[in-house]
Amino acid sequence: MAKREGTPTSPEPKRNEEPSELLRELVAHLRQNRTQLREEWVVRITETRLLTAMTKEEIFAEATSVYDSYVEALETEAFEALQAYARNLSERIIPRGVETHEVVGIVLLLRDVLARSLFAKYQNDFKKLNRILDAYEPAANRIANTVAVGFVQERERVIRQQQEAIRELSTPVLQVRERLLILPIIGVIDPQRARQLTEQLLRGIRTNRAKVVVIDITGVAAMDVTVANHLVQTVEASRLLGATVIVTGLSPEIAQTLVTIGVDLGKMNTVGDLQGGIEQAERLLGYKVERLAEPRSA
Amino acid sequence: MEVPILKQGSVLIATFQAALSDADLNQLRMGLVQQVVKFRSRAVIVDVTAMDVMDSFASRTLREISHMIRLRGAETVIVGIQPEVAFAMVQLGLTLEGVATALDLEEGLAYLNEKFKTTN
Numbered sequence: 001m002a003k004r005e006g007t008p009t010s011p012e013p014k015r016n017e018e019p020s021e022l023l024r025e026l027v028a029h030l031r032q033n034r035t036q037l038r039e040e041w042v043v044r045i046t047e048t049r050l051l052t053a054m055t056k057e058e059i060f061a062e063a064t065s066v067y068d069s070y071v072e073a074l075e076t077e078a079f080e081a082l083q084a085y086a087r088n089l090s091e092r093i094i095p096r097g098v099e100t101h102e103v104v105g106i107v108l109l110l111r112d113v114l115a116r117s118l119f120a121k122y123q124n125d126f127k128k129l130n131r132i133l134d135a136y137e138p139a140a141n142r143i144a145n146t147v148a149v150g151f152v153q154e155r156e157r158v159i160r161q162q163q164e165a166i167r168e169l170s171t172p173v174l175q176v177r178e179r180l181l182i183l184p185i186i187g188v189i190d191p192q193r194a195r196q197l198t199e200q201l202l203r204g205i206r207t208n209r210a211k212v213v214v215i216d217i218t219g220v221a222a223m224d225v226t227v228a229n230h231l232v233q234t235v236e237a238s239r240l241l242g243a244t245v246i247v248t249g250l251s252p253e254i255a256q257t258l259v260t261i262g263v264d265l266g267k268m269n270t271v272g273d274l275q276g277g278i279e280q281a282e283r284l285l286g287y288k289v290e291r292l293a294e295p296r297s298a
Numbered sequence: 299m300e301v302p303i304l305k306q307g308s309v310l311i312a313t314f315q316a317a318l319s320d321a322d323l324n325q326l327r328m329g330l331v332q333q334v335v336k337f338r339s340r341a342v343i344v345d346v347t348a349m350d351v352m353d354s355f356a357s358r359t360l361r362e363i364s365h366m367i368r369l370r371g372a373e374t375v376i377v378g379i380q381p382e383v384a385f386a387m388v389q390l391g392l393t394l395e396g397v398a399t400a401l402d403l404e405e406g407l408a409y410l411n412e413k414f415k416t417t418n
Contacts, residue, residue: 202381
């Protein structure tokens with residue numbers, strides 16, 4: 001800001017009393033030139049190719065409400081309303097694929113557009129400009145901060161929600177026969193998920209009065225020491241409830257890993273694939289499955 | 299608080315209460331080991347349904363009971379371990395190796411009946 005460097009700073013005590021008045025003047029200026037400044041802002045947004053996921057009309061509508069909230073926050077210095085608005089905005093635009101840099105970008109653009117208009121208005125009175133900027137900049141920065149934080153928080157909330165949903169979905173405990181449960185595990189197992197799996201399985205054993213459980217890990221790509229130990233713990237805990245566990249679908253890579261790291265799998269009952277596991281479970285439970293006829297060709 | 303030992307056919311049944319002191323556990327252990335031969339029982343069922351926490355002493359006592367009962371010529375089945383307790387025990391490394399377990403008393407009796415049938 002070359003213009004400001006040229007102005008001598010005058011630390012008069014009177015300056016400290018002025019910001020609210022200056023802010024009022026500033027707000028009046030922004031209200032007066034609302035249409036023009038908003039238009040300019042929208043043009044800048046389009047120029048910098050931000051918010052490309054939204055149509056021109058949507059950008060204009062959003063810009064109007066952001067502009068008004070912005071001016072209001074400047075005037076009242078009440079950031080709660082702006083924060084709520086930022087969260088609300090994020091809720092609407094996150095699903096449409098708007099990125100963090102875009103939201104931060106448009107707020108910074110607005111800050112620049114407004115600052116430029118202040119330069120234009122007070123270009124003949126450097127002292128006044130200086131004081132106006134002193135009042136404007138901290139407030140503007142705080143607004144930018146609030147909006148960015150609101151957006152990121154909303155994003156994190158969505159991510160947490162989705163993680164939970166995935167976790168819920170990915171741990172089904174299924175009963176395939178009386179007293180026989182299947183637990184298909186797919187994806188990455190972290191300690192938290194391993195714990196949840198175990199808890200769900202133990203609860204499932206109790207409610208279904210299961211005697212045999214088949215844990216299928218065909219869908220697990222890799223396994224480290226921690227996860228392998230979790231698996232062993234799950235097997236042992238199930239046994240304490242009186243259920244036998246059969247683990248199926250260990251891939252060659254996992255078998256290799258387990259042997260290399262020396263996890264004690266002696267307590268584990270393993271069968272090559274899920275079908276074999278279910279067959280063995282049926283034998284343990286005393287079922288005998290027979291084919292009554294050749295399958296009819298459809 | 300003394301744990302009552304019930305005799306049901308050729309099986310002895312002892313039910314753990316929620317709050318048992320170490321002395322109670324020792325007394326139960328001696329009681330079971332004595333009575334199993336006195337009544338010529340073939341098995342002992344220890345029901346721990348009421349225990350929502352199991353410390354290392356209780357779990358060690360369970361293992362000792364089962365090993366001593368085996369030396370006295372009978373078998374032990376632990377029944378009714380709660381899911382949370384099972385998980386906590388495993389995390390502490392108290393896995394009761396070599397001790398038969400079952401979901402509840404009914405399952406334990408069914409397990410023993412099955413076993414008696416095949417060994418008769």
